[in-house]
Amino acid sequence: MKYSNSELLKMYGQLYFGRNYELKITEKLATGKLPGFYHLAVGQEAIQLGIMNAIGSEDWIVPHPRCHPLFALHCGIKEFTAEMIGKSEGLNGGMASYVHLYVPEKKIGPSNGVMGENQALGVGIALGYKMDKKKGAVVIGIGDGSFQEGVVSEVMNMAAIYNLPIVFYIESNNIAISTPIHGVASRLTKMVEKGKAFGLEGATYDGNNIIEVRETMEAALEKARRGEPNIVEYTTTRWRGHFEGDPALYRDPKVVEEAKKDDPILKYQKYLLENGYATEEQLRAIEKEQDEIINEAFEYAMNLPDTTPGNVINPDLVYAK
Amino acid sequence: MKEVFYLQAVNEALREEMARDEKVFCMGEDIGKMGGTWACTKGLLEQFGKERVIDTPMSEIGFTTMGVGAALYGKRPVVEIMFADFIGLAYDSIANQAAKMRYMSNGQVTVPMVVRTAQGMGGGIGAHHSQSIEGWFMNIPGIKIVAPSTPYDVKGLLKSAVRDDNPVLFLEHKALYRRQGQIPEEEYTIPIGKAKVVKEGTDVTVIANQLELMFTLEVASELEKEGISIEIIDPMTIKPLDTETIYESVKKTGKVLVIQEGCRTGGYGAEISASIAEDCFSYLKAPVKRLGAYDSPIPYGKSEFFMIPTKTHIEKAIRELVK
Numbered sequence: 001m002k003y004s005n006s007e008l009l010k011m012y013g014q015l016y017f018g019r020n021y022e023l024k025i026t027e028k029l030a031t032g033k034l035p036g037f038y039h040l041a042v043g044q045e046a047i048q049l050g051i052m053n054a055i056g057s058e059d060w061i062v063p064h065p066r067c068h069p070l071f072a073l074h075c076g077i078k079e080f081t082a083e084m085i086g087k088s089e090g091l092n093g094g095m096a097s098y099v100h101l102y103v104p105e106k107k108i109g110p111s112n113g114v115m116g117e118n119q120a121l122g123v124g125i126a127l128g129y130k131m132d133k134k135k136g137a138v139v140i141g142i143g144d145g146s147f148q149e150g151v152v153s154e155v156m157n158m159a160a161i162y163n164l165p166i167v168f169y170i171e172s173n174n175i176a177i178s179t180p181i182h183g184v185a186s187r188l189t190k191m192v193e194k195g196k197a198f199g200l201e202g203a204t205y206d207g208n209n210i211i212e213v214r215e216t217m218e219a220a221l222e223k224a225r226r227g228e229p230n231i232v233e234y235t236t237t238r239w240r241g242h243f244e245g246d247p248a249l250y251r252d253p254k255v256v257e258e259a260k261k262d263d264p265i266l267k268y269q270k271y272l273l274e275n276g277y278a279t280e281e282q283l284r285a286i287e288k289e290q291d292e293i294i295n296e297a298f299e300y301a302m303n304l305p306d307t308t309p310g311n312v313i314n315p316d317l318v319y320a321k
Numbered sequence: 322m323k324e325v326f327y328l329q330a331v332n333e334a335l336r337e338e339m340a341r342d343e344k345v346f347c348m349g350e351d352i353g354k355m356g357g358t359w360a361c362t363k364g365l366l367e368q369f370g371k372e373r374v375i376d377t378p379m380s381e382i383g384f385t386t387m388g389v390g391a392a393l394y395g396k397r398p399v400v401e402i403m404f405a406d407f408i409g410l411a412y413d414s415i416a417n418q419a420a421k422m423r424y425m426s427n428g429q430v431t432v433p434m435v436v437r438t439a440q441g442m443g444g445g446i447g448a449h450h451s452q453s454i455e456g457w458f459m460n461i462p463g464i465k466i467v468a469p470s471t472p473y474d475v476k477g478l479l480k481s482a483v484r485d486d487n488p489v490l491f492l493e494h495k496a497l498y499r500r501q502g503q504i505p506e507e508e509y510t511i512p513i514g515k516a517k518v519v520k521e522g523t524d525v526t527v528i529a530n531q532l533e534l535m536f537t538l539e540v541a542s543e544l545e546k547e548g549i550s551i552e553i554i555d556p557m558t559i560k561p562l563d564t565e566t567i568y569e570s571v572k573k574t575g576k577v578l579v580i581q582e583g584c585r586t587g588g589y590g591a592e593i594s595a596s597i598a599e600d601c602f603s604y605l606k607a608p609v610k611r612l613g614a615y616d617s618p619i620p621y622g623k624s625e626f627f628m629i630p631t632k633t634h635i636e637k638a639i640r641e642l643v644k
Contacts (some may be wrong), residue, residue, distance in 0.1 A: 158380065
């Protein structure tokens with residue numbers, strides 16, 4: 001194993017955090033106290049967190065939009081939570097939430113409400129990287145739903161022809177809101193094939209295996225940093241509706257039942273225990289610690305004052321002087 | 322002073338700004354070896370290399386949003402969209418991306434980007450190659466819109482647009498590319514957000530730009546012979562509008578004609594008229610008059626001139642106002 005025990009346990013904490021942070025959102029939503037909308041990654045956590053561990057300090061990430069856990073862990077849990085619920089102490093002053101989030105000092109974002117555009121923005125950032133001969137690369141995430149946007153094809157092509165330092169990763173959960181991908185939104189069953197059509201090398205991997213995600217992204221990043229843009233696809237399943245409140249009546253519940261047998265967290269837990277990388281006691285201690293972190297973050301954010309008109313009606317935020 | 326074509330003034334502005342600041346780069350279709358469909362980028366590839374004069378595939382939304390990304394990164398992109406009509410393909414890049422990044426990031430970032438494009442008629446090249454598109458973009462907070470009329474203005478304003486920290490939509494006029502005008506030998510800039518009194522007068526204020534401004538100047542020199550004194554204002558920047566200069570003139574003449582080449586409904590003519598009605602009502606001696614193109618697509622060939630305000634319409638409107 002190339003990762004140390006403490007590294008492996010840290011990743012368990014992150015996975016546990018990801019799942020339970022989002023479940024906490026559902027709990028708080030039920031109280032009616034959270035504004036806005038929430039698109040959760042429950043069941044898909046291993047992809048974003050595997051990637052989070054693969055990127056280096058010089059790399060930039062424009063993540064797949066379903067990524068509360070990544071944003072929180074990468075940018076600061078309390079600050080992200082405040083942002084997510086629209087408080088002015090948040091990362092973007094409560095203007096963005098996670099859907100429109102951009103935290104350049106942490107080299108993450110922009111997220112985007114317009115599917116396909118975050119990927120194009122990311123390719124623009126990579127163009128800057130190339131012009132300045134920067135050491136790192138830009139990791140650009142996309143779902144297999146928004147992968148059908150035309151702009152994505154345009155910028156994949158330009159990433160390829162300009163040899164930009166980019167890894168595209170596709171989070172393939174085979175559903176776009178209600179529309180299945182395979183055979184409905186696309187004739188392809190492997191989205192990575194479209195990347196290959198533009199001249200990008202790539203392959204498909206198990207997105208529910210955090211170690212596999214991390215290792216394959218590390219390898220993809222090495223290539224990208226050398227100026228070889230490439231693409232990786234990670235398969236997974238979305239367990240919940242498209243947004244919280246969506247009962248997902250359009251989908252056979254068996255799909256989710258089946259997916260739960262391949263829960264990325266339980267799978268990783270089993271892997272750690274069976275290989276002797278962790279004990280039950282260690283895992284329970286990590287879980288307790290993460291539960292406390294989550295509770296603290298929500299308590300902090302929800303008790304912050306609400307925004308005032310003065311926070312948001314400000315011409316200086318619309319135009320730079 | 323020296324005599325140059327409008328398109329040469331564009332070229333000089335780009336060349337000077339690229340030499341001044343290495344963060345500035347150009348991107349668009351056929352702008353490299355060909356020097357652009359309008360020849361505005363001629364010679365830039367040879368001087369600055371293909372890293373800074375980037376020929377793109379036909380992918381308007383792709384390369385325009387990439388420009389926004391590069392601006393967020395810290396570059397100062399100048400993106401060329403060959404015809405203004407094609408900008409619909411990149412509408413999201415401007416309206417949702419360039420315009421909103423500063424606000425959504427709570428003021429953390431700026432988007433110092435110019436989108437240049439060629440609007441207006443004059444070539445007889447039909448509905449997808451002849452529109453004036455100010456109206457498409459006026460409703461978007463977060464961008465500036467500049468539409469210069471002369472070689473002098475285009476050079477000075479384009480240099481300011483490149484230096485501006487906000488996204489600027491820079492609307493050149495394809496019928497003016499081959500018009501000549503005087504520009505200084507030495508460097509100069511013109512501030513964005515300032516209108517220009519092109520000609521002073523006392524009887525009526527006419528607000529017009531680009532091709533309509535050229536028509537107005539010709540009409541005015543005829544009507545002056547009859548003793549009608551016309552003040553002509555070129556707004557130059559469409560967003561934000563310099564209402565101060567406009568109001569000053571309205572207060573003097575009390576009569577206003579606003580002319581736009583774009584469709585009559587929802588353009589800057591409507592915005593200027595409404596602003597004058599709100600803020601200068603007591604100074605008005607007659608209702609504000611508006612001229613614009615028919616609310617119709619533009620036909621191919623010579624019949625395009627049936628669609629927009631021409632000298633005949635302008636003369637008639639002025640005569641009615643000063644009657």
